[in-house]
Amino acid sequence: MVHRILSILILAFTGTVLCAQSNISKDFAIIAYYTGNEKEIDEYPVDKLTHIIFSFCYLKDNKLVTGSPDADARIKKLVSLKKKYPALKILLSLGGWGGCKDCSESFSSAAGRNTFAVSVNEMLKKYNADGIDLDWEYPAIEGYPGHPYKPEDKTNFTELVLALRKELGEKMEISFAAGGFTKFLQESVEWDKVMPLLNRVNLMTYDLINGYSPVTGHHTGLYSTDMQIESTDHAVKYLDSTGVPKNKMVIGTAFYARVFERADSLHNGVNRPAKFKSFVPYKLLLKEFSAKDGFIPHWDEQAQAPYSYNPEKKLFATYDDLRSIRLKTKYAISQGLNGIMFWELTLDVPKGGLLDEIHKTKKEMITER
Template sequence: MKAKLLILKLLVAFLLCLTIIPGFSQPPNKMKVLAYYAGGVEGLDIYDVNQVTHLIFCLGRLDGNKFKVRTARDTAIIQKMVLLKKKNPQLKIILSLGGWGGCETCSIVFATKKGRQEFAQSIKAHHQYFGTDGLDLDWEYPTIPGFTGHKYGPHDKKNFTRLVQELRKIGTQYELSFAAGGFRQFLEEAVDWKKVMQQVDYVNLMTYDLISGYSKTTGHHTPLYSTPQQENSTDFAVKYLLKAGVPAEKLIVGAAFYGRVFENVPNVNNGLYQPGQFKTTINFKNIPTQLAPDSGFVYHWDNIAQAPYLYHPEKKLFFTYDDKRSLELKTKYVMDNRLGGIMFWQLAHDPYYNGLLNTIDLVKKNYTPALQSAE
C-alpha cells in the first residue's frame, strides 16, 4: 500500500512539473500588434487598446536638428496615449518621425555628427517628458528617391546606420525601430541591414503601397504573395530579409487599413494588371458605404496573391485593399513563420467595432501556428 502511495505521489509531482517547467509548457503568444495612429484624441477612447501591443504616434517632424511635436493637439494625443497604459499596462507608446512627405531635411540633418547627436538628445528629452517608450524612424527614404523634391543620396546609407547607433546610446530601455519600404529597390539599396538590425529592436515593413499613387497599371497594393505579374509582396520582402540574415523575430509585416482606387481601367481580367490612373484612397471603415455591391462594384479574390480587389465594369474603376480574409491570412503567416508581429496604417481607418484589428486579435488568440518557415 505504501509503495502504491509513493508511486501516486511521484506521478502527481511529475505532472506538476510538466505544468511549471518552461520546456514542457506552451509559451504565450508574443506576437506584436503595432497600430500607427493619426486620428484625433477622441478616437483613442473608442478602440480596444488591449488588442494592440504598441501605439505609434504619427507623426513628428524635424525642427532644425531636433525632434518636434508640431501642435498642442499632437501633445494631447501623446499624453492620451500614455494614459491608456491604465487600460493596458503592457502597452508601449512609440513616437515616430517623418512619414511620406515629412522628412524633407533628414538627409541633410543626419549627414552630420552634430545633427545626429542633437536629434538623439531631443528624442530622449521627449521620452522623459511624455513617458513614451520608443521611437520609430519613418524616413521615406534614405539613399533612394522618395517624396518629390526631398534630398537623398548614397551617403544616406552610412548616415542612417550612424543615426541608429547614436539613438541606441540614449538607452536600451527605449525601443528603436524604423519603417522600411517593402519593395525591391529599398530592400537592396536603402539601408545596411546587417549593421542597422544589430541596433534596432525590429523593422516595420511597409508591405503596402506596393502599387502606389505613381503606378500606371493596377495590381495589389498589399498582397501576401508575389504573382507572375507582380514581384513585390509581403512574402517577397520577408524572404529577402531572412536570406540577408535579419532575425525572424525582428520582422514586422505591414497591413493596410485603406485601399487605392484606379480609374480608366479597361474591363479586362476584371481590371487586374491593366493600365489605369490613381484616383483616390478609401478607408476600410468607409468601404461599405462608398463601394457597396449595389453600387456596381464586384468583389474578386486572387488565389495566388491571397488578396481581394473590387472592379466596377461600367465606371471602369479598380480598387485594391486588405479585407478580413486577407488580414486573417497575413496574421497566420506571421505566426506560422515565427515573425515578430504585424503592424498597420492606420487605426483611425478601422471601424470602432468588429473591424480589421478585431480580425488580427481573434487569430492571435485562437490560431495554432503551423511548423513551417518562410525561408
C-alpha cells in the same frame, strides 16, 4: 574606445531582445500607427494592441518636435492608456510620407545625429513614452517628390541608429518603417549593421502599387504573382536571405483601399494601365464598393488578396479585408515573425473590423500551439 563601447552595447541589447522574444507566439506584436485626436482612441479596442505609434513628429533644427499645437494632448492621452493597459507601449514616430524633408541633411553629420538623439531621449522622458519609430521615406532613394536624398543616406542611417541606441540605452525601443518594395530593400539600409541595434523593422508591405503607379495591381498582396513580384512574402524572403532575423520583422497591412480609374476589363482590371483616383478607409469599404454601384468583388488566389472591379466605370480597387488580414496574421505567426502592424487605426471600424480579426486570429493560433 567609442566603437568598443558600441560593440558591447550591441551584444548586450541583442541578448536582451533574443531572451525577450524566445516565445514568439506569446509576444507577437500588434502595432497600430495612430493619427487621430485624444478622443478618437477611446472608440477602439486598445486592449488588443501591444504598441501604438504616435504619427507624426518632425525635425526642426536637428531636434525632434511634435509638429502641431494639439500633438501634446494627443501624446499625453496615448501615454495615459498605459495606466489601464500596463503592457502597452507608446512610441513616437518621426517623419512619414512628406514629413522628412530635412532628414537627409540633418543626419549627414555626427553633430546633427547626436543633437537629434539627445532630443529624442528628452522627449521620451518628458512624455514617459517607450521609444522612437523612424519613418524616413526614404534614405538614399527617391521618396516624396522634391525631398533631398543621396547615396550617403544609407550609411548615415546606420550612424543615426547607432547614436540613438547609445543615447537611449537598452530599455527604450527603436524601430523603423521600411519600404516593402525591392528598391528600398536593396538600396536604402545596411541591414547587417542596423538590425542588431533595433527591436524590429516595420515593413510597409502596402502601397506596393502606389499613387504614382501607371498600372493597377495588389497594393498589399500577401504573395507575388505572375504579374507582380512585390508582395509581403517577397519582402520577408528577401530580408531573410540577407540574414535579418525573422523575429525582428513586422509585416504591414492596409486599413484602406487604393482606387484606380480607366482600367479596362482584361483580368478584371488587374495589372492594367490606369490612373490613381482615390484613397478609401476600410470603414467606408462596403459603402464605396457596393454591388448597387456596379462593383464586383474578386479574390486573387495567387496573391491571396481581394480586389473589386467596376466594369462600367472602369474602376479598380485594391485593399485588405477580413479574409486577407486573417491570412496575413497566420502567415506572420507561422513564419515566426515579430508581429503585424497597420496604417492606420482610425481607418478601421471600432467593432468587428480588421484589428478585431487580427487579435482573434492571434488568439486562436496561440491556443492551437
